[in-house]
Amino acid sequence: xxxxxxxxxxxxxxxxxxxxxxxxxxxxxxxxxxxxxxxxxxxxxxxxxxxxxxxxxxxxxxxxxxxxxxxxxxxxxxxxxxxxxxxxxxxxxxxxxxxxxxxxxxxxxxxxxxxxxxxxxxxxxxxxxxxxxxxxxxxxxxxxxxxxxxxxxxxxxxxxxxxxxxxxxxxxxxxxxxxxxxxxxxxxxxxxxxxxxxxxxxxxxxxxxxxxxxxxxxxxxxxxxxxxxxxxxxxxxxxxxxxxxxxxxxxxxxxxxxxxxxxxxxxxxxxxxxxxxxxxxxxxxxxxxxxxxxxxxxxxxxxxxxxxxxxxxxxxxxxxxxxxxxxxxxxxxxxxxxxxxxxxxxxxxxxxxxxxxxxxxxxxxxxxxxxxxxxxxxxxxxxxxxxxxxxxxxxxxxxxxxxxxxxxxx
Numbered sequence: 001x002x003x004x005x006x007x008x009x010x011x012x013x014x015x016x017x018x019x020x021x022x023x024x025x026x027x028x029x030x031x032x033x034x035x036x037x038x039x040x041x042x043x044x045x046x047x048x049x050x051x052x053x054x055x056x057x058x059x060x061x062x063x064x065x066x067x068x069x070x071x072x073x074x075x076x077x078x079x080x081x082x083x084x085x086x087x088x089x090x091x092x093x094x095x096x097x098x099x100x101x102x103x104x105x106x107x108x109x110x111x112x113x114x115x116x117x118x119x120x121x122x123x124x125x126x127x128x129x130x131x132x133x134x135x136x137x138x139x140x141x142x143x144x145x146x147x148x149x150x151x152x153x154x155x156x157x158x159x160x161x162x163x164x165x166x167x168x169x170x171x172x173x174x175x176x177x178x179x180x181x182x183x184x185x186x187x188x189x190x191x192x193x194x195x196x197x198x199x200x201x202x203x204x205x206x207x208x209x210x211x212x213x214x215x216x217x218x219x220x221x222x223x224x225x226x227x228x229x230x231x232x233x234x235x236x237x238x239x240x241x242x243x244x245x246x247x248x249x250x251x252x253x254x255x256x257x258x259x260x261x262x263x264x265x266x267x268x269x270x271x272x273x274x275x276x277x278x279x280x281x282x283x284x285x286x287x288x289x290x291x292x293x294x295x296x297x298x299x300x301x302x303x304x305x306x307x308x309x310x311x312x313x314x315x316x317x318x319x320x321x322x323x324x325x326x327x328x329x330x331x332x333x334x335x336x337x338x339x340x341x342x343x344x345x346x347x348x349x350x351x352x353x354x355x356x357x358x359x360x361x362x363x364x365x366x367x368x369x370x371x372x373x374x375x376x377x378x379x380x381x382x383x384x385x386x387x388x389x390x391x392x393x394x395x396x397x398x399x400x401x402x403x404x405x406x407x408x409x410x
Contacts, residue, residue, distance in 0.1 A: 003027045005054035010091045018088035030065035048137045059089040075145035079109030108257055119151040121224040123236035140197055154203040155215050157235040162205030170194030171201040178211035185214040212239040223255045
């Protein structure tokens with residue numbers, strides 16, 4: 001069975017080049033190399049992140065095959081080689097290829113498996129269930145290759161959100177209180193939500209950047225990763241930048257990596273377009289991106305409440321339409337004079353004066369009356385207003401109901 005995954009056509013050339021360089025015929029052979037050693041990389045990726053794309057499963061399969069082929073002797077060395085397989089799956093011309101994201105993640109794994117690293121932090125981790133699942137796998141498996149256990153924490157914005165994620169995943173929620181005058185961080189309460197290895201993951205919730213930096217110092221974080229978030233410029237990027245500045249001033253090492261990049265191809269020569277960049281502050285991206293849709297929703301709500309002018313073509317709520325229609329019907333029913341019916345030359349046609357415009361009725365063969373075809377089929381009927389076909393049909397309907405209610409005989 002041929003191997004297929006997302007974006008196969010854009011990635012296949014680099015993948016084949018990497019396979020040929022390392023003496024592997026195909027991805028199927030790479031998977032068989034891993035299975036012969038008892039390693040099912042695709043299953044491990046799927047168990048770690050059930051929503052992972054298939055190209056991620058095959059990327060780790062290729063990386064594991066390269067590590068086995070090159071005879072890696074330690075977990076750190078194997079992680080660095082796995083990064084080469086991930087890099088082979090990056091799309092040509094993308095930010096991931098330009099920034100060597102695959103190699104960077106391999107080096108990140110090597111650093112996490114090294115005993116020189118004490119603590120690894122997910123910045124804004126409790127805003128993403130994917131980050132929580134990654135923290136679980138790190139806590140369960142990283143210590144198998146280390147002499148000293150690796151501490152894993154989640155540090156994000158909001159104490160309630162941190163407690164919810166900790167409770168759902170079985171982490172330990174650490175409630176803190178930051179003194180803004182002295183810069184001291186106090187641990188108020190520690191609540192473990194499980195008894196197993198998941199309880200080793202501490203989940204923190206900060207009120208702002210200053211408390212987030214204090215939490216990083218409290219746990220002595222060596223490496224952190226900032227993932228996708230609702231507003232990265234509000235918490236995790238300032239926290240990582242401030243903490244790195246303070247760590248360098250103190251003469252200590254700190255490594256921060258960003259995740260969640262999106263593929264944005266460079267514009268072709270002669271075509272207009274934007275180059276990929278980290279932060280885009282325009283009407284579609286950045287902190288002001290929600291202003292226009294929020295304003296649109298507010299205008300719609302105002303139109304529905306019917307308490308202001310209808311702007312931007314918004315229509316009032318259906319209840320207002322029904323209310324106006326009922327008022328119009330009652331106005332027809334309050335007509336002081338009785339309807340006048342004039343028989344035309346054809347006994348099957350009857351002219352009726354009712355309301356502000358006369359109309360014609362046509363006798364139904366089985367009995368009763370309906371609107372005359374000649375009245376409905378005007379040459380150029382207006383679309384709106386009291387002379388429109390809809391208004392005419394409504395007048396005929398009200399009149400026929402008036403006849404039935406007053407028992408007017410034919």
